[in-house]
Amino acid sequence: MTDQTDTTPLSSSLLAWYDKNGRDLPWRVRGAHPNPYLVWVSEIMLQQTTVQTVIPYFYRFMDKFPTIESLANADIEDVLLMWQGLGYYTRARKLYECAKTIVADYGGKFPETYAELLKLPGIGPYTAASISSLAFDKPEAVVDGNVIRVIARLYSMTEPVDQIKQEIVKKAQQLMPKERAADYTSAIMDLGATVCTPKNPKCKSCPFNSDCCALKEGTVDEIPIIVKLEKVKKSGPLFWIENERGEVFIRKRTETGLLSGLTEFPWSADDVSVGKKEPEFPFAGGWTFTNKSVKHVFTHIQLSLDIYKTEVSGKEEKSSDFKDFKTKTGGIFVSKENFKDYPFSTLMKKVIAEMEKPDVKKNKKSGSNKKTENKQLSDF
Incomplete structure (x- = not known):
């Protein structure tokens, strides 16, 4: 990815907010995480799953597979058993496959760059950016549902999300500072999860409130536009x-x-x-x-x-x-x-x-x- 900038007033405000209000999570540290394995497992678990649901699973999984080597050497049945009830089981199988690849081909060490991470099985753009940013402090924008909501409201993006996803990613990358990338990534995800929520957002507490176009236009509750497929x-x-x-x-x-x-x-x-x-x-x-x-x-x-x-x-x-x-x-x-x-x-x-x-x-x-x-x- 490209287009990251030096720290902007928006990113500075968000980092200052995070320093006071950031969540304490079992897979998180301030600054770059010294153990990419924890970042990777947590990010895979968090896909389409809430933080509160993931926390007990994360603890149990880490007790069973404390290192990437222990995961790679496990039996897939044991991995699926530890994933039982978390859903989206393809994640567990890809996690297992990727662990084997990292141990066999990379000596158990995660590659640091976004491009190299993308080559690993089961790691797409979102996960590659997450690991690169959170574990190696690289300025790669991580765009999940929380970040999409923040960006779409900040710039009053009124088209359906699936039509403007690349534009959202570009704007998210432009906001990403070169310094403190790991903290900034955690900060913007926390902002979406705790302040810029889907319903009843706490706009008065938001560090972006003076710049938020949707807030100025009174359209916060209408953005982002997500078209749901019929089941x-x-x-x-x-x-x-x-x-x-x-x-x-x-x-x-x-x-x-x-x-x-x-x-x-x-x-x-x-x-x-x-x-x-x-x-x-x-x-x-x-x-x-x-x-x-x-x-x-x-x-x-x-x-x-x-x-x-x-x-x-x-x-x-x-x-x-x-x-x-x-x-x-x-x-x-x-x-x-x-x-x-x-x-x-x-x-x-x-x-x-x-x-x-x-x-x-x-x-x-x-x-x-x-x-x-x-x-x-x-x-x-």
């Missing part, structure tokens, strides 16, 4: 399969698509617009609808799953019908007590919690005498 609605069945020992069938989700690499109970879903269909059971058996369902909202998907249950005997476990299903899914039976050892998503944790509740209605039989074809369950 796709999906629904389908989830299959809870128990054996005679009370163990439950789980599988590892395919390494592509939503929630890839995580543990789950077999399920599938279709776009609601095609109409709700009768479930196609994965193998013949005494399936019952449990009268239980779970709902979950992802970034772009609103999902609803109806839970169906069956119990398979020892003889049925050995049948070709079930063996074909088991081979296709690559699943295994595990005891409920051992669920804690597997990286379940929040969606699957909702299923477990629902199945732990007592039945309140008599289950309606579904497909108990119906021979169904084996079917590979679909992924998003």
Whole structure:
């Protein structure tokens, strides 16, 4: 990036505000951080996740993987387990891949420049700027949602953000001082998080209030303009399969698509617009609808799953019908007590919690005498 300037009146005001009001966070120091690993992990965790949510995860993750070498040498299942519940699991897989690359190709040391950081797996412009600025005090503007809001209001940018993102980045870079880059980066993010908030901003406390165009025009509450995409609605069945020992069938989700690499109970879903269909059971058996369902909202998907249950005997476990299903899914039976050892998503944790509740209605039989074809369950 280019166009950074010497300290301007705006950046000086912001740094003075930060010196008095900056947040104390477990991954933050004043000035450049001596450990880029902490900066990197925190920035990946903070993507689309709030600070308060991230803090306990950060502590647990660092206890488990205190160095980049310990992360690179870990098993991916352990990494996903520590990420469990934080969401956006692609972040964890990319974090793991990047750690291996840094250890193998860079001797465990992060490159300092924005250009070199961009070459690493899972590191895009935002993360590269974050590490370069926060860990190495380089004047690289970090533009997250908080910074977008500050810049858009400061200059009264009234076009939709997705149309003017590059202009916002350019203006953010022009404000970035050559000195105290790390502190300035923390300062502008703190300003957006604590003062220039989406609703009820504290404009009287803002160091930019005398220069803010949106404040002068009375349009603070209208900026920035963010066009939200409508969520796709999906629904389908989830299959809870128990054996005679009370163990439950789980599988590892395919390494592509939503929630890839995580543990789950077999399920599938279709776009609601095609109409709700009768479930196609994965193998013949005494399936019952449990009268239980779970709902979950992802970034772009609103999902609803109806839970169906069956119990398979020892003889049925050995049948070709079930063996074909088991081979296709690559699943295994595990005891409920051992669920804690597997990286379940929040969606699957909702299923477990629902199945732990007592039945309140008599289950309606579904497909108990119906021979169904084996079917590979679909992924998003």
